[in-house]
Amino acid sequence: MRNSLWLAVLALFALASAGVTNKDLEEDAKKAVIFDVEDVTKEYTLEALVADANYTETEIFLSNLESTTNSGAVSTAAKPIYHNGTEDKRILGGTLIDDAALLVAPLNSILFVQTKNAAGIVLNNCGGVLLSSIWGLTAAHCVALATTINVYGGQIADPTAGTPTSRAKAIIHPNFRLNFLTDNIALLNILTPLALGASVAPALLSLAKPATLDNMVFTTLGYGLADDNVFDPAAATLSHVNMQNMNKLTCNQQTLGIFVTYPANTGCLSTAGGTKGICKVDPGGPVFHTGPNDDVGKIIGINSQIVGCPRQEPSSFTWINPYIKWIQDKTFKKFT
Incomplete structure (x- = not known):
């Protein structure tokens, strides 16, 4: 059959x-x-x-x-694409960051990344995370086809207000493939160093190994979309949400029904039955884990793929651990 x-x-x-x-x-x-x-x-x-x-x-x-x-009879009820029949392209089930005083470490490492082609047409709006005043990370698919990359930091709303914080060049992992989103990670070399302060600060990379982190609670954040069709930065707001890291085998079993298997070196964030999670514009943003000896969360991953929002199936993120050496080789920095 x-x-x-x-x-x-x-x-x-x-x-x-x-x-x-x-x-x-x-x-x-x-x-x-x-x-x-x-x-x-x-x-x-x-x-x-x-x-x-x-x-x-x-x-x-x-x-x-x-x-x-x-x-023996054809059902008239088609299998729904979205969990509740709607598509809300925002961080789901999270907490709004509506005061700059709430943008504390590690949340203040969030970047908003907007890319354009040679004609000046916006290709992608994505998240990112700051490693230093001149380095950041995002998802490779966010920057793969771009000729211009604008990076913004320190905003809790309307992330592109005013002039771009800085232009950046992308260094995409050599094994990245757009059609399959394998090795979906890219470095951002920020051309004009960002002015660091209370609302703009780097985060550290976590050295924790993925195999030890099943069912742990991670934190992620992003700006989401203002409506179902067109992203309006002027109406965008920043929210963060806590999500459970799923066992990869369990994750694959849940996505198999929609003919999806997330690639190697990715983890899965549970959507808790479609009640929380990342949505469009949020891929590329950081996933944080606070270890037993950590004062604040460290970067454990980079948001990668979603299959709809809201959706029962989990979203995926790219684990940082397998790419730490690659990051060090390209930047000559440790960030750990």
Whole structure:
């Protein structure tokens, strides 16, 4: 039966692909400006794939097909994409940071990262984390296609107010692959050193090993989106949330039902049944862990993928531990 399901998936994707013409590609190339028509390919992040209409139709088709097999009749109730039928692109179940006095360590290491292409079109709004006045970290997919990277720090709301805090160059991990979000981590070399202070301060990297951290509570934060369709920085606010680090095997069992397996060197944050979690604009931001000998939280990971928001399935983050040597080799600093 499973083979027949996959044949159905392939058939649907073949039909969807057949609708893309050369004229469509040429129009897309004109909008992007920097792409040559022959080189245009549609690359999906996991989040974009789940939001894609063709994927949604496939999931509904498989849900109906399985209902037919089990009961002999096609169910009219399609499998929902979102846990409660809505899509709220904000940090869920968290605490609003509505006073600068609340932006304390390690939360004051948060960065807002906005990237643009050669035409000045915004590609991504993401989170990031500060390691020093000239170094930071983010998710590689946030900066992979960018020609301009603007970095902002120290804001609890409206993160892009005024002029950019600084421009940055990205150093993307050499094993990163956009379509699969493997090794989804990048260094930010901040060209104009940030002025450090109470609201802008670096965080340290945690040396804790992932195998020892199952079911531990981590903290993450981000700006989220102001509405379902268009991110408006002027309306953005900063929130933080505590989430449980899931056992990876348990995580994979939960995402298998939507045909997702998070790659190696990633951990999973439980959404507590879709009541808390990161959403769009939050990937790239830090995940903190406070060890038994730590005064404040240290960076244990970088938020990577979500499959919807709110969603029952966990989100993923890139563990820092496997990349500490790479970070040291590129920056000549330890940050631990």
